[in-house]
Amino acid sequence: MNLKFSHKILLAASGVVVLAFALFTLYNDYLQRNTIARSLESSIEQSGDLTASSVQNWMSGRILVLENLAQNIAHQGSGADLPGLVDQPALTSNFQFTYVGQANGVFTQRPDAKMPDGYDPRQRPWYKQAVSADKTMLTPPYSAAVGGLVVTIALPVKHNGELLGVVGGDLSLETLVKIINSVDFGGIGHAFLVSGDGQVIVSPDKDQVMKNLKDIYPGTPVRIGKGIQEVELNGQDRILSFTPVTGLPNAEWHIGLSIDKDKAYAPLSQFRTSALIAMFVAVAAIALLLSLLIQVLMRPLTTMGRAMQDIAQGEGDLTRRLVVQGKDEFAVLGGSFNQFVERIHASISEVSSATRQVHDLSQRVMSSSNASLVGSDEQSARTNSVAAAINQLGAATQEIARNAADASQHASGASEQADDGRQVVEKPSRP
Incomplete structure (x- = not known):
């Protein structure tokens, strides 16, 4: 290809500009990527800690209320006024259902609801687990006979070492959903609650509730623990992070945060687009100005x-x-x-x-x-x-x-x- 000397100068100058912009873009891309990663990691960590703390405080408050009920029943013994104790406003306002399953099979619940014929509280998982643990425990989510999917706080009631029964309180998952959904990521992600074995307890995506993480992310093994990890969901790259909820009895819960990677790094994509447009504008402007300047400078040679x-x-x-x-x-x-x-x-x-x-x-x-x-x-x-x-x-x-x-x-x-x-x-x- 035969080119004039002036054309070679234009091509060389354009090449230098493109190279300079490319190096500038790569360097800034590296800096911004690291900055976004650090900022995102910090934001995820803070949001996870705050949400885990909120869940822990919320659960701890209700555990204390239920333990107080158990203490009152133990103090009054077998002659305790169970309907009156269970019907306290502090209980009815915090629990979907509050109940006492006595060792003799009698079941007292508020708000009162008709139970299935032959219902025996001693055969329910929450009763058996509380008696077996001999302390306050938190059951995995299960479908209650009345009220849908719940988690139960249960603890045994003893008087002078004798088992009087088990006190329990059902917490609707809807309440936890409100707490989890209060985490605001500006539309780039959401929070969810997951157990230690990977079962999703609460999630804005109802299709994921009660499913295991290995079924939700079949292509990538998910590690429940500290740190950020990248997974793929329906062809979309996502960032996952888990923060433990401490202070829960007999349960291992984690606040999971799922972030859309593309949206999280959208400023980086915008910068790349802006840099590309700026490069084309700069090359066009320099080519035009340089062509005019070359005509003047090359006049003696011409x-x-x-x-x-x-x-x-x-x-x-x-x-x-x-x-x-x-x-x-x-x-x-x-x-x-x-x-x-x-x-x-x-x-x-x-x-x-x-x-x-x-x-x-x-x-x-x-x-x-x-x-x-x-x-x-x-x-x-x-x-x-x-x-x-x-x-x-x-x-x-x-x-x-x-x-x-x-x-x-x-x-x-x-x-x-x-x-x-x-x-x-x-x-x-x-x-």
Whole structure:
């Protein structure tokens, strides 16, 4: 991809801005996440402690009222006025039902309600557990014969070591629901009451009541104890925390706090969105301003580039010079360019002068060559004439040679004839 230098600067600057914002966002994200986590943990701890304290105080007050009833009955013995004692305003206003199950099977309850035929308090779990524990105890939630789901505070009544019966009081879970729902998390979570074995006793979500935590959160093992843990419920991440309710007899209750993690960390998501928008705005603004600034700053380089392009295309005016202002890098480059053009101009001038001299010399050489060419033509013609004469002379010479050969042959014949004649003359005549 071919990019101009200015485009590379814009891309580099945008990259730097994006990197800076990314690092800033990551750092602040880390700080805010830790801050939110610490604040959330502190808020959860405080809310858990306050709610647990409220439940403990509420339960302790009602336990004391019921223990006071048991003391009055024990003090009066077997002849105690049970209906009158059970019908006290302090009891009827705090308990859904207050009752005494005597060792002989007689059952006294206020407010009075018709019990099922054959009802025997001695067979009820609350009676058996109180007698077995021999102290104040708190039953797990159960369905009462009248009044729905309740928890019972029960304690044995003894007179001189003899069991007179068991005093009990039913507390409606609705009262605990009001206490639990009073915990305000600003719409990001809720509180619930859970037993030590994980059974939910009170919850704003009625579908969770009387269910175990392992059934509510099947994908994640839930640990009932101090500290924050993350679980998943119906595809939603939630934060759980448990605070023990102290001071309860024969029972282990915990205040559970369930927080929607996404809502709890919503400020962090808002910060990320704001940072992302700010980054895009900053990149756009910097790109726009930097593009305008680059056009001004790159003007000397643009002028220099055009001048060099003119030179490269053979149409440059080497007498022109760049205007150099300031002492920055472009000024140094412009000065160097002017020196370069000046040297090129001087070199081209010298080459042009030498070229003219060579041209003049070549003209003279050409004239001399033309004159020599003319003389060469005349000389060639003369040479041709001489060559023709030489050829003719050669032919005549050959003719003379042939004639001389013939004459030599004829002379040889005449010589032989002369020798023959001489021999004939010199031969002696016979006598």
